[in-house]
Amino acid sequence: RLEVAEKSLRDQAIRAPIAGFIASRGDNVSRGNSLSRGAVVARIVDLSSLEVEIGVGERELRFVATGAPALVHVPGCGEQRYQAQVRTIAAGSSARTGSFPVVVGWENSCERVRSGMSASVRIVAQDGNPQIIVPGVSVRRDADGTFVYVPESTPEGTTAQRRSVVVGERLGERVQVLQGLQEGDVVLTTGVTTLRPGDPVEVTIIGTSGEVL
Secondary structure (H helix, E strand, C coil): CHHHHHHHHHHCCCCCCCCCEEEEECCCCCCCCCCCCCCCCEEEECCCEEEEEEEECCCCHHHCCCCCEEEEECHHHCCCEEEEEEEEECCCCCCCCCCEEEEEEEECCCCCCCCCCCCEEEECCCCCCCCEEEEHHHCEEECCEEEEEEEEEECCEEEEEEEECEEEEEECCEEEEEECCCCCCCCCCCCCCCCCCCCECCCCCECCCCCEC
């Protein structure tokens, strides 16, 4: 009888197979309830190592490789960027979005992160051939050709100047520039539809992750 009583007592405690945090609890779990085999008790997450799944278009997929380094920014953890790595690349596209699921993982050091938070990911291209890429909204076309506006400092202030370019592939919302720009050049992206050469402008430089530089 003692052994039966001790077993009944042990059976009242449910022990998780991993350490972590309880993200959610089963709907039918409450004190005094009896649970059937296979019932969901709780969802436990291990926050020491995190993963995020992103969708990559078919044109960009050729630049991504398993093991490629990446940078992850979780807004809920402030401005810090985490060193990450591409862990898996799906063999097929998603039937819902048409993009290819890519899983990026990293070791977590942020105590404020929670399962389900949003994150932005920047993956280092693996083609070994760096290219000049600009936002697609900055590229304009007219009867005289394709061009962008760049800021130019003058004694009277900063003005917009037209710069002819030769473009290549379009990669999502960005465009490859083959000729006309060099690394480090600044292009204007706001109000370009109404700009004219010589118009005064006020320049705010935005980094690749959306931060103001």
